[in-house]
Amino acid sequence: MLARKRTFLGFGAFLLLEIVLFIVFHLDKVENVFRSMIQRQGEAFDSYFSGLTLAYMVLRLSVFLLGGIYLTLVAGDVVAKESEDGNLRLILTRPVSRLRLLTVKYISCLVYTVVLIQFIAWSALGLGVLLRGWGGGLFAFAPEQEFIAFYDANEGLQRFALSTITLSLGMMGASSIAFFFSCWKIKPSAATITALSYLMIDMILREGHFMDSYKHLLLTHYMASWSMVFFDTIPWAILIRNYSLLAGAYLTLFVLGAMVFESRDVKS
C-alpha cells in the first residue's frame, strides 16, 4: 500500500484543501459570518477565531466528503486492483490462507484511515496556529446536532484530540464499505463508486427530515457521532453504544467480504 502513489494522493489533496480553506476563512465576508456567529453568543471574536477553531472547521467541512472519496479509493483498490492486475494470483500461490490475506489488507485499510484523519487534523491545526498563533479558544458548532460550544485553549485542544479519535473510528465505515465491495469480482473503480454511492445515499436520507424516525438504520448517523465529544457533557453511553454498533457493522462487512472472497475462483 505504501509503495503506491495513490495512497499519498489523499495527503496531498487535503494539504491543498486546507490552504484553500484557510484563505477562504480569511476573506472579509466569511470572517464577518464567523464574527456574527461568535458575537451573537456573547463571546469575543478574536478569542475564538483561532487556529483551533479553523482546524475544527476543516474537519467538519471536508473529512466526510473528501475523506470519504480518498478512503474508498484506497480501500476499493486493496483487493480488487490486485485481482485485476494479477498480483492476487501470484500471492495465492504462497501458503497463505485467503482469510489471513484479507485480514492483513483490512487492517492496513483501517490503519490508513487513522493515519489520514490524524494527518488532516493535526496539519490543519498546525496551519491554523501558523496563521493565527497559539492561544485562543475553540468555537465548535453543528446545526444538525443543535449544539454550539466554546472552550478555552486547553480544553479545546483536548476535545479536538478526542474528536480525531472518534472521527477516525467513524470514517472506518467508508473504508469498510469499500473493502467489502473490493472483495467482489469487480473493477476497483466500481468498488470505489459503489461504496461512495452507498455513503452518499445514506447521508442524503439522513439529511432528509422525513427519515428522522429511521435514522437509527443509517450508517452515517452513527459515523456522525464523532462531534458529540464537543457537547458540554460528553454522552459517553451514547458514544460507546454508537461505536459498538459501528464495530459490529465493520465486522459484518469484513465477514461478508471474506465469504465472497473465499467462494471466488482466482483464475484469468
Add this chain to the structure above:
Amino acid sequence: MISVKNLTKRFTSSRLALDNVSFEVKDQEIVGLLGHNGAGKSTVLGIMLGMVRPNEGEVMINGLSVQQHRSKALRQIGAIFEAPAFYDYMTGWDNLRALCALSGFWDEKEVWRVLELVGLEKRIKSKVNTYSHGMRQRLALAQSLLPEPKVLLLDEPTDGLDPEGIHEFRATILKLRAERGLTILLNSHLLGGIELMCNRCVILREGKKVYEGPVNEGKERAPRFALKTDDVAKAQNLVPAAGGVWMEDGTIELLPNHEGPDVLSSLVQGGVRVDSWTPVKRTLEDWYLELTYSKSS
C-alpha cells in the same frame, strides 16, 4: 507425491472445464501436462493451488488434501501460475520479501542462494518494471523456490522466452530436479521441451484425460516408409503380400518381422517403378496430434 482424483469443474452450466480427470505424479518425477488451449491444464493447476474450487474430486500433495488443508499442503509447493504479476513499482527484492513475508519466511542467505541459481542476483535491487520478460520468469522461478519446496508446479514457464531463455530455463529445472530431488509438474505447449524434460506426460482434450504414460511410448510404432511411384494402384495391391499395410496418409507401415529393404525388393520385383523409398520418423507432435484428434472423433 501428487494425486489428482476425479477432478470435475464446471465454470458455467454450459462449460465443463474438467471431466473426471485423475492422474498421479510420483516422487522426483517430471510430468508434462499437455493439451490444446482450453483443454483444462491451467484449471488443473489452479485446483492444485486451491485457487479454483472443483465441483468434484480433490488433489492430494504428499497425503494432504489441498481442498481441506490448503495452507499446509501449499507449504510443500512452489508454483508459477499463469503469467506471474509482480508489483512493478517495487524492486525484485521487495517483491520477494513481500511474498515470503505472507507465508512467514525470510532468510536472506537462502534468498541469495536461490537468486544465484536463477541468475538474477545482479538485477534483484532494480524495479520490476525495468525487467525483461526472461528476468520476470526468473524472478517467478525464484519466488517458487522459496522456501525449499518439495513440489514445483510450472504453468507455461517458458512462455514468451527466446530459444536461449528456454534452453537456460530447461537446464535450471533439470538441475533443480537433480540437486534437490524435486517433483515437477510442467504445463506447456512446447512438445519439444516436454520430450526433453519429462519422464511421463498427461494429455487433456476438452477437459478429459486422453493419455497418461511415458512420453516416448507414443513415438514408438512399427516402421513406416514413404513410397514415391507412378504405379500407386499396383503398389497398393502388392503391399500386403510384401509385408506391409498401406496407410491413409499414403505411407507404408511394415508388419512385424518384416524389414524395409525386403518390402522394397518385393515391390520392385512385382513391377512397381520406385522413384524413392524414404523412412518416415514419427515426431512427438505427430503422435500428439493423432492422439488428440482421433480421441475427438
